[in-house]
Amino acid sequence: RFAYNVIIRYFGHSGQLDLAMETFREMKGMGLEPDVYTYGFLVNAFGKAGRVQEARKFFDDMRDRGLTPNIPTYNLLMDTFRKVGQLDAALELFAELKKRGFRPSVVTYNILLDSLCSAGRVRAAKKVFNKMAGDGCTPDSYTYSTLVNGLGKAGRVEEAHKVHREMVDGGVVVDLVTYNSLLVTLAKTGNMERVWKLMKEISRKGFRPDAISFNTIMDALGKCNKPDAAHEVFGRMVESGCKPDLISYNILIDSYARFGDAARARQTLEEMLDEGFVPETKTYNSLIHGLGMDGQVDEAFALFEEMESKGCSPDVVTYNRLMDMLGKRGENKKAALLFQQMKDRGIKPDTISYTVRIDGIAYDDRLDDALMLFKEMKAMGCAVD
């Protein structure tokens, strides 16, 4: 049974759900009783793939077989709910496990906190955070990164900073992830002085800033239209012995692109190819954006073709970007063709797709058509925001 469990875990981990299922059936066929680990791995496998329904079914099956789920299995299911943003289901499960007399672990609390934060309920998250110690769960470094990250994403920079200080002063064993979480928060405010101060502190504490640390700073600079400063950080990164990764290049390309420097963006693409990295759809999307910013619409479309030949399929972002470009130049015929093309290719338009199309059409004063699209958008189940 142990061997089967290991195999199921492996297949789940690598996303080969059919094989995991096959192994599960084979195991039962051999007359071996699945245990809580077996079911836990299955919940995890399907949960990771976002298949909540099935994950939940395995959890229930486990009970029907007379097995009692333990805390890690509860955590696995709860984390599945978190990943797909089903806060209510997560809260319900938490209430249930307590009612059944289980003691949540720190992990349970961490998942709960993250669920609340991702749903924007930062206030509630803080309350839970304040209560967890009384429930026998001492916050750990995961707890703090989750909270700092949540507060930061909610724009509550000072609170995030305060929580971080509390953690450091309170003697919690910190790691680089907790520092990076705060770094992201500070970087987004554009206050580089604070960012570099934190970088110093990171080193002083004996950590080496990693690619995520540097990428975070580069991204912040790029977003404030300082591609050269971002490039400088790239240099520092290399100097300090930290190897740039695919994301570093994507960020750098995006920095140049949003600044409108298509030439530099392209040059960076060449550099990343030289370094042996394989560009992604995201990479091309940034480049296309850059060409659009630079007014090089034909070049943008050339790249649109090129990306395909390099094995990067355009996605909804690519199409949105191109349609917006065309709409803003009044080329609505072409934009409409692209819109049709994306649907034909099975790329589901999202809220942004409809928004840019409606926007383009509205420039043409074709309000009836715009209204029709608006209706279609709702009919397609697209959120109207």
Added chain:
RNA sequence: GUACUGUUGUUG
């Protein structure tokens, strides 16, 4: 003998 959680990148 086996498990669960946190940090960075692309579009309106």
